[in-house]
Amino acid sequence: VEKAYFGSYSTFGIHREMLADRVRTEAYRVALEENPSLIRGATVLDVGCGTGVLSMFAARGGAGRVVGVDGSKEIAAFAQRNVEANGLAAAQGGPVSIVSGVVEDLCRQDELVPGVGQVDVVVSEWMGYALLFETMLPSVFAARDRFLRPGGAMLPDRAVMYLALGGEGSSGLGFWDRVYGLDMRPVRDHLAEDARKAGIVKEVPGGEVLSDPAVVRDLDLCTATRADLSFNSPFALRTRGDCAGREVHSLVLWFETPFSERFCKDRPTTLPTGPDTTATHWVQTVFLLRQPVTLAEGEALEGVISYADAKEHRALDIGITCHVSDGQGGQRCAQSNVYNMSVV
Numbered sequence: 001v002e003k004a005y006f007g008s009y010s011t012f013g014i015h016r017e018m019l020a021d022r023v024r025t026e027a028y029r030v031a032l033e034e035n036p037s038l039i040r041g042a043t044v045l046d047v048g049c050g051t052g053v054l055s056m057f058a059a060r061g062g063a064g065r066v067v068g069v070d071g072s073k074e075i076a077a078f079a080q081r082n083v084e085a086n087g088l089a090a091a092q093g094g095p096v097s098i099v100s101g102v103v104e105d106l107c108r109q110d111e112l113v114p115g116v117g118q119v120d121v122v123v124s125e126w127m128g129y130a131l132l133f134e135t136m137l138p139s140v141f142a143a144r145d146r147f148l149r150p151g152g153a154m155l156p157d158r159a160v161m162y163l164a165l166g167g168e169g170s171s172g173l174g175f176w177d178r179v180y181g182l183d184m185r186p187v188r189d190h191l192a193e194d195a196r197k198a199g200i201v202k203e204v205p206g207g208e209v210l211s212d213p214a215v216v217r218d219l220d221l222c223t224a225t226r227a228d229l230s231f232n233s234p235f236a237l238r239t240r241g242d243c244a245g246r247e248v249h250s251l252v253l254w255f256e257t258p259f260s261e262r263f264c265k266d267r268p269t270t271l272p273t274g275p276d277t278t279a280t281h282w283v284q285t286v287f288l289l290r291q292p293v294t295l296a297e298g299e300a301l302e303g304v305i306s307y308a309d310a311k312e313h314r315a316l317d318i319g320i321t322c323h324v325s326d327g328q329g330g331q332r333c334a335q336s337n338v339y340n341m342s343v344v
């Protein structure tokens with residue numbers, strides 16, 4: 001799994017996709033380049049530096065020292081070359097040092113690079129589909145706990161997960177209902193069965209979100225630990241007035257990572273990935289219900305969403321248990337399902 005994971009980051013296609021995602025990359029650029037009171041003169045650790053883009057943003061933002069680390073040897077070599085192409089490398093008198101290695105291994109060393117024991121800022125782009133799929137967040141926690149000075153900054157400093165009701169069009173499977181006038185519902189039903197095992201990563205049109213979102217997890221990245229990444233969160237969702245009577249087919253999940261005023265005092269920003277903003281490469285994750293439901297006025301879809309590490313490394317089991325509640329103790333349409341998101 002580790003070989004496949006780091007191998008995937010050694011190809012340029014994935015880095016291009018991330019860099020071309022402007023919502024993502026701009027949020028980091030603003031945090032690093034437009035917050036001089038945080039970055040100017042600071043020592044910054046970039047966990048999983050990839051092409052070196054965030055390390056170079058930090059350098060442009062005035063950082064005194066920047067250490068970029070990547071576990072993919074191939075991409076770390078290009079990060080080094082990119083940093084040199086921009087005249088920002090330590091050997092050129094610039095602030096940036098690139099280290100090829102898995103950050104957990106560096107945690108066993110006294111210093112990240114000679115002369116850098118503690119850092120003022122840890123920056124990392126660690127987010128996966130449904131926030132925690134293939135997550136590298138535990139690696140970021142390890143680096144934080146080992147190298148961040150007390151009171152130092154995490155960028156981003158929070159991660160908030162949202163859940164909302166999804167309409168019939170949220171899954172995109174309706175495509176197969178009628179194709180050039182032909183009935184291809186056997187394909188739809190087959191794909192729906194697969195989707196009920198794993199969830200669907202796709203862009204959900206805003207009009208297919210039938211409720212206001214509920215926050216199901218709000219992680220403080222300065223203090224959260226690995227244990228906080230497994231959780232059970234209750235939710236209660238009601239159809240929005242303008243969507244009354246529409247069938248609920250799914251639960252739609254997305255996240256946002258704020259770079260809040262806690263550390264970004266000059267220009268706080270956020271990285272939203274919801275259906276109401278420009279799509280990012282994370283889009284949304286759709287969990288198809290076993291049984292669609294229609295909520296009458298006063299009714300809510302109530303339940304619990306749970307995240308747990310799956311058996312396979314880097315895989316995730318997302319459980320959803322829910323029922324329709326009339327608010328007075330009456331319940332119907334109870335259902336539950338586990339969606340396994342795995343690397344292969």
Ligand SMILES: C[S@@+](CC[C@H](N)C(=O)[O-])C[C@H]1O[C@@H](n2cnc3c(N)ncnc32)[C@H](O)[C@@H]1O
Binds near residue numbers: 054069124
């Ligand atoms: C999502 S990419 C982000 C790349 C770059 N920071 C950017 O914003 O374009 C994550 C990177 O982290 C690296 N990575 C993941 N886990 C790591 C670990 N434990 N130690 C070092 N690098 C890691 C991957 O190889 C990959 O290049």
